[in-house]
Amino acid sequence: MKKNYGCGCGKGHSAGKCPAMPACDTAKSHDHFCEVVPPVVRGTEVEAVIAQAAIQTLTESDIHLPDYATDIKVIRKNIFLTQCEAIPFRAEPGSTSTNIVKVFIEGYIHKNIQYVEDCNGYVKDYMVNVPFKCYTRVTLPAAIPVPALSSKNSDAREIRELAKDGMGADRCTFGSNTFENLNEPIRCKLVRWNLSEANFLANFDKWGRFNRFTEKDDINLVIRLTQTQFSQVATLLPEEE
Incomplete structure (x- = not known):
């Protein structure tokens, strides 16, 4: 059997960008002037820290070494996140604010394992990467x-006109009202991490060497x-003379 000396990195650790919608065709349109609808407001836009939280999770993995080993000398570890998404929780229908977000985290522990096969020789x-999710x-x-919610379907807020005979809707004339609110996303950043692990050796040969062990990781x-939040600044009207 061919031995695996690869890194065991796997695929899918680099988050891809959301592609644009494909352009199937372009309709002919007519240009018009733009118009500013009052009022025009001013304010400040800041990057606000809405929370810094400690999150704990557990993972367990079975690691197979490419050769039998007598001892593990050292295991170097790094943690990388492949996903960290925060979704605000709407507690009640119609509520305009919330103090709860649901956080979805995915990542992996990159482990660099150094071991020896015999009493003397090379290290x-x-x-290998150990994925985790919580x-x-x-x-x-x-x-x-x-x-804020959006309505993009033309049949959700449809506008119909009465037919000329007054007996129903005119099927050849119709309209709709659709809208889209673009919300500021919640961004997630890994500030620091702490990892505690326990290793359990298994699968020994007749010389007391092993090629498999189980790791239980406590990830913090x-x-x-x-x-990004916008705060509107009140505009003072000029005093009347």
Whole structure:
């Protein structure tokens, strides 16, 4: 059997960008002037830290070495997140603010394992990724606005006109009202991490060497959630003479 000396990195660790919609065709349109609809407001836009939370999760993995080993010398570890999404929780229908977000986290522990096969000889190196996934809820210190909803289907807010005979709707004339609110996303950043592990050796040969062990990892992450927020500044009207 061919031995696996690869890194065991796997696929899908680099988050891809959302592609644009395909352009099937382009309709002919007519240009018109733009018009400003009052009032025009001013304000400030800041990157606000809405929460910094400690999140704990567990994972267990079975690691197979490419060769039998007598001893593991050292295991170097790094944690990388492949997903960290925060979704505001709408507690009640019609509510405009919330202090709870649901957080979905995915990532992997990159482990660089150095081991020896016999009492003397070279130190071998094996790298493997251990994926983990968890989700939880975070209570924010202060409430944030819940995402504003959109209506993009023309049949949801349809406009119909009466037919000329007054007996129903005119099938050749119709319209609709659709709208889209673009909400500021909640961004997630890994600030620091702490990892405690326990290793359990298994699958020994007749010389007392092993090629498999189980790792139980206690993962502790500190996550910072930020959001761009707009604060409107009150405009003072000029004093009347």
